[in-house]
Amino acid sequence: MREDLTAAASHGVAGTVGAPDPEDDRSAAPPPPRRRRGPGVLLGCATALLGSLCFLVAGAALGPFLLWPRTRPDALRVLMAGARRLAALERLRRAVFFGDRFPEHYTASDRKILRYLAVRCCSGLLCAVVTGLLGFGAVLAGLLVLGVARGSIGWDDLLTQVVLGGVLLFLDVQGLYSLAALDARTARECFGPSERELLRQRIDELAASRAAVVRAVDAERRRIERDLHDGVQQRLVALAMLLGRARRSRDPERADALLRQAHEESQDVLTELREVAWRVYPSALDSLGLKEALGGVAARCGIPLRVDFQVGAPLPEPVETAAYFVVSEAVTNAAKHSSATAMEVRVALTGARLTVRVEDNGEGGADPAGSGLAGLRDRVAALDGVLHIDSPLGGPTTISAELPCA
Numbered sequence: 001m002r003e004d005l006t007a008a009a010s011h012g013v014a015g016t017v018g019a020p021d022p023e024d025d026r027s028a029a030p031p032p033p034r035r036r037r038g039p040g041v042l043l044g045c046a047t048a049l050l051g052s053l054c055f056l057v058a059g060a061a062l063g064p065f066l067l068w069p070r071t072r073p074d075a076l077r078v079l080m081a082g083a084r085r086l087a088a089l090e091r092l093r094r095a096v097f098f099g100d101r102f103p104e105h106y107t108a109s110d111r112k113i114l115r116y117l118a119v120r121c122c123s124g125l126l127c128a129v130v131t132g133l134l135g136f137g138a139v140l141a142g143l144l145v146l147g148v149a150r151g152s153i154g155w156d157d158l159l160t161q162v163v164l165g166g167v168l169l170f171l172d173v174q175g176l177y178s179l180a181a182l183d184a185r186t187a188r189e190c191f192g193p194s195e196r197e198l199l200r201q202r203i204d205e206l207a208a209s210r211a212a213v214v215r216a217v218d219a220e221r222r223r224i225e226r227d228l229h230d231g232v233q234q235r236l237v238a239l240a241m242l243l244g245r246a247r248r249s250r251d252p253e254r255a256d257a258l259l260r261q262a263h264e265e266s267q268d269v270l271t272e273l274r275e276v277a278w279r280v281y282p283s284a285l286d287s288l289g290l291k292e293a294l295g296g297v298a299a300r301c302g303i304p305l306r307v308d309f310q311v312g313a314p315l316p317e318p319v320e321t322a323a324y325f326v327v328s329e330a331v332t333n334a335a336k337h338s339s340a341t342a343m344e345v346r347v348a349l350t351g352a353r354l355t356v357r358v359e360d361n362g363e364g365g366a367d368p369a370g371s372g373l374a375g376l377r378d379r380v381a382a383l384d385g386v387l388h389i390d391s392p393l394g395g396p397t398t399i400s401a402e403l404p405c406a
Contacts, residue, residue, distance in 0.1 A: 040097025041176070044183060045131060047093060048124020051086050051117055058082060080110050087113050087190065090120060094187050102191040116190035120183070127179045134172045141165060212378030219375055227276045235269045275300070290320045294327055294345065301331050303343050303360070310348040319403050322379050323347060323356045326387070329376050330358040330399045338362025338397060349405070357400040366391035366399075376401075 058079055065075035087108070094100040108116075144161055147153040153161075193201070239262055246258035285293045291309045298305040315323075327345050334340045340362030348355050366373065368389045380387045380401050391397040 036097045037180075040093060041127065041180060042131070043093055043097065044090075044124050045128035047086070047089060048121045048128065052121045052125060054082060054086060055117070055121065076110075080113065083110075083113050083117055086117055090116075090187065091191050094184075094191075098184070100184070100187065103193070106192055108190050112190055116186055119186050123179050123182050123186070127176065127183075130172055130175045130179065134169075134176070137165065137168060137172065209378075209382050213382045215378060224276065231272050232269060232276065235265060235272060239265045239269060285317075285320055285324060290315060290323060290347070293324050294347070297324075297328050297331055298345075301343070302335050303331075303340055305331065305343045305345065308344070308346045310346075311354070313349060315349070315354060316405055318383055319354055319405050322383055322385065322403055323354060323401070325379060326356050326376055326399070326401045327358055329373070333366065333373070334358075334360040334362055334397065337366070338364070338395070340395075340397075352405050354403045354405055355400065356403070357398065359396055359398045362395050362397055363393070364391045364395035364397050365393045366397050373399075
């Protein structure tokens with residue numbers, strides 16, 4: 001369950017243990033060799049003993065001050081200063097000897113730190129006891145071999161000792177394995193977000209995404225109303241006026257000219273109405289697919305546009321729609337504001353992730369907080385995707401979206 005939650009919240013919590021951050025250079029570093037884990041376990045026993053001694057000393061020294069309400073805040077501050085140093089030492093041990101990676105900017109609460117150190121001291125001391133028993137068993141095994149060599153141990157005693165020693169060795173190894181797993185799990189829960197925190201963050205992201213979708217739908221409706229009111233409606237009014245003038249005209253030649261003008265205006269109205277319909281939802285997506293729909297964008301674009309489409313598998317309908325609108329909005333913005341002379345669109349499916357990249361050679365300076373790009377970000381985020389905008393002054397402008405297809 002934790003892996004699923006971590007993957008779901010990967011855009012909000014980067015660097016979670018076991019999920020390398022693509023923007024973190026350390027994610028490319030190879031994990032430490034397994035031979036480091038033995039010294040790491042032994043060092044953990046030593047740090048657990050050190051932590052236990054520190055807690056005993058701190059409890060004896062700060063106990064009266066923790067009981068008195070007036071001095072409790074200062075005593076807690078001193079206690080937590082030492083506890084955070086011990087936690088930092090444990091974090092360094094896990095990173096060096098076990099290769100764990102934790103979020104750099106995550107700060108655990110005081111209660112979380114104290115709970116971790118309490119569990120860590122108990123498990124570390126128990127691990128020291130189990131390790132000592134394992135060493136004691138190795139000494140007994142050596143004595144057993146020596147007795148067999150000298151002939152002082154019979155076969156019955158040897159068989160009994162081997163069976164008993166094997167059972168104890170199995171229990172000892174299983175105990176070490178369980179304690180090591182407990183150490184890793186408690187460190188992961190202390191130095192990174194817990195399952196509850198990840199779930200809460202995921203709920204917040206879904207709530208924000210839902211609100212963003214509502215805003216995007218409202219903005220789209222306002223844009224459609226504006227296009228119909230300022231474009232199609234005005235042309236229809238002009239068409240009605242032309243037809244009315246032609247009807248009232250007593251000059252046949254003038255009436256014929258007005259009718260020809262009205263016919264041309266009706267063609268323009270149909271073209272603009274078709275453009276509005278394409279911006280609402282392109283029917284080619286349902287009938288022909290994303291590739292042909294992007295070809296229609298290229299055909300209507302006033303800038304030379306090259307489309308590189310590398311998708312060899314069917315895509316989910318929401319992903320196709322989002323990819324189309326990313327390209328359409330980016331191309332429209334570039335044609336209106338960038339003064340670009342060439343554009344390139346690349347659509348590629350890698351595994352279960354669709355990457356859409358739109359690049360133009362314009363003057364750059366696109367505002368990521370603008371209504372159009374903000375609406376695209378909301379649309380992509382609604383599918384758990386990520387939208388990147390790189391538009392320095394002077395260009396070029398690159399808009400890329402990553403959309404999960406699973």
